Amino acid sequence: MISEASYLAVKTLSAIYILTCAVHRFLPDPAARQLGPLTPYLLPWVAFALVPVFLYTGNKHFWLRSNRVYKTKPGNVYPHRDPILGVDWMISASKGLKAYNLLETWDDLFASIGNSFWHLAFGKWILLTNEPENLKVLLSTQFESWPIGGVRQTTTVITLGPHAIFSVNGKEWQQGRALIKPSFVRNQVADLECQDRHVERFIQKIPRDGSSVDLQKLLYLMTMDSATDFMFGYSTEMLLNPTKETSEFTQAFDHALYVSASRARLGWISYLIPDKKLDHSVRTCQRFIDRYVAKASADEKLKERPYLFLHELLQSGASMEHIRDQLLAIIIGGRDTSASTLSALFWTLARRPDIVKKIQDEIASLDGQKPTWEDLKSFKYVNMALKETLRLWAPVVTNMRCAAKDTVLPKGGGADGQSPLFVPKGTAVRWSLHSLHRRKDIFGEDAHEFRPERWETLRTSWEYLPFSGGPRTCIGQQFALTQMAYVVVRVFQTFETVEPKDERPMLHTLSTTTSLLNGCHVSFKAS
Template identity: 40%
Template sequence: MLSSTVILIGALFVVIFGLQKGIKHVQRRKQAKKLGCEPPLRVKTGFYGIPAFIQLTKAAKERRWVEFIESRYQEFGNTFIQTFIGKDGISTIEPQNLKHLLGIQFEDFGLGTRHREFFPLLGDGIFTLDGAGWSHARALLRPQFTRDQVADLDLMDGHVNRMIGLIPKDGSIFDIQRLFFLLTIDSATHFLFGESVGAMEGDNVLGNATVGGAQGFADAFNKAQEWVTFRSMALDFYWMINPKEFREATRRVHEVVDHYVHRAIANKNAEKQESGSERYVFAEALARENSDPKFLRDSMLNILLAGRDTTASLLSSTFWFLARHPNVWEKLRHIIVEEFGDVEHPKGQITHTRLKDLPYLRYVLNEVLRLLPPVPLNFRVANKDTSLPVGGGPNGKSPIFIHKGQPVLYSVYAMHRRKDLYGPDAEIFRPERWENSKRGWDYLPFNGGARICLGQQYALTEASYTIVKLLQRFQVIEDGDPWMKKPVIQSNLTMAHGDGVNIRLY
């Protein structure tokens, strides 16, 4: 008797749930029709989308998932729908859709599950929050980025010189990416925390994997990022991924950052700040706004995450291309030496304004960011039932309906390589294409709309300064892996060269 009652109640629940889903489905179809929406192409991904998910994780393991995703766009067009472990996601690389997703309809979309996936490492910060929490974080951080101190080239100078000191002078092959990652962790912690972790200090940095505690911090930070990427890939099953290695790495990162948090709180009201005689320190400026230690830790870590690997990635890719395009190296070097002199005969100080006045340097950076954007893949999730303007119907020109909770994935890597947008030579590295060229929503290395990168100017200044100093110092670049025509793209949250960037500098 009891069991038949249980079965009856169970069946009733199934019927009610099915009915609710059915009604919602009909309502959505009606709404979609009213908005003139047509469905995008549906790509088959096997039972529950599991085979496609396995294919994707295999591609990620083999360090080719960015290209794998691009190949899907080449095969199925610029907008399509596919199922991954039971979830229907829209994939799009239509500039018009991105303009609405990130700009015009910003309120309709959010970061989805990013907060819960990243929370153990990043807590509540600009990179993980949506809505009012995000607005507040952004409003607090924005003034820090408009200050002149963001372009503090004196601060950069010591770190760049230290990095140049680590480059083999006998012309032997070395991995410059490794040095760029050390450079950016040292300069970012110096700028943000007031004191560099000093990852480049100590002996034999090039060959030694464990340079004291600083390298330990960098390694823990890298490891923790790898795990939050896995958590993101697992979608709704993110909570299953919380291994000891992740917890340990997170603990180590927090321990180091907390040291700096206490330092910032202690220093925030020190007289030296008032007198203006000391250098600006991001964390101390922030502590004057809000000195809650948890707030400070989260804010500092969020910015460190946003700013460190991205800039290292840009610099590494720049040298990857320069090593393969000696004509660009020659032209850029000529322009730099004309303006700033070489290392033996420098012409004046390298300033932010003078760096901005070198258009060809900017074209080179633009072109690197086009072909190898440091954040190649991204997504948003609909906060409500809504639509995007194109991608539906047989010709892909009709609006598409997006239901609440649906992810919209985009690959700026794939969009930046579209031949219909960038011409038949879209795959080719050609900085000259940027002469007299202004792009819009088809070029998004720094994202667009309300959540556009806050550190764009900082990153471009840091990268430009480092490039100028390196080209002043070295006359010749040679590719250390001449057989490698395509980079091995390893992408966690940001992209890096899986096998390094091996070059010679003379």
């Protein structure tokens, strides 16, 4: 193996020759350009040919030196057919997105290459990992060294704006989180009046005659209404009174999120391609939010609740752009995550009557009464079913961070991936919960199966992250779990059975969050 010193020597000699040729070629005084006996050997074409040699040996020296200094080992690398730009990776990713099997493709790569590996994306090296110890470092123990950046930040800035809590770091992020946090104190989350109002409207929209309904569509409308009601005190009323304006917003918002997220997975160069439809969708979303804020701020009911996020934003003197960005971010957190999880759960329950029976047996103790917050917390099987859904189909299934400095991750180095791994400043690290949550060495040989009972004994830490972890842990976690449990309980207090009305396989659309490509077409039979 060529040594670090050998690469350094070749790099240095190449640099000297290239610089000497450049000086000889561009000095204005012809007499000064005469370098004695060296002059005949300073050939421009040789200098040009040495440029890739200089770059290659410089890169090899950098990595060998870094591994020595940081006491790390090289990581495994995706077997590129194009080792310069990684176009083959981008083609594979594009095919995976179009076939709706990108996550499964990554699963296969983790199985064949290792739980951490490098790949190229338009000339930039990216680390893909599903190691719990690495995620602990990224999200918690070295939080400040791993901010949101790169294409991940570009994605959220395009769709949500530069001030959204998902777009920013540091002090601005801390201020935004502090403003949101009081909305999710226990007494506000445990007050189910807001939830009940929207869940009852949702149930009323479900046919009683056994006809098919796309439950996913209703769930997204319901969670939009309940999230805006809870956080802003002024519901969009999409489920009760859908309008052309709200429909246009929903379509535009979904399109903007999907296109920008797809670009992030394809790489930075995809952002250089103009997209008029994306730009139009973003402007449509902004206009809708601006009109919504104007209506909400004129509503005197805003003052009746003890704490409203929108009211605090308006009182803070924040600009309209800042308010708009925060509201769009909250809509993703409040609408998409719960609707995505519940859609996957009901799709599964329609095919698993045994689990439906266990849920109904557990909630029978209510004797038809609506559950309290304490009841919801006590329903062990309902919560295990939700936990299992979040394991297999986490709404935010992939995410990334960008190294703010040269650093080290605890896993990923060496052929077995168990040694420390050096990561240079500016490197993006992406992880996949779809792969992590299906690791058989963590969740058992039946890791791909939907089995809520595994949570009776299974205890996890950084192996299970549907709500992320560390300082950026989802602040609305308890709100989401309460809402989803309430929906499940009320639906199965109202209906006896749920059956599938679509035999197509479960496929997911990968946007900022996941959704079911073919919807959730089911039918219910009333109790």
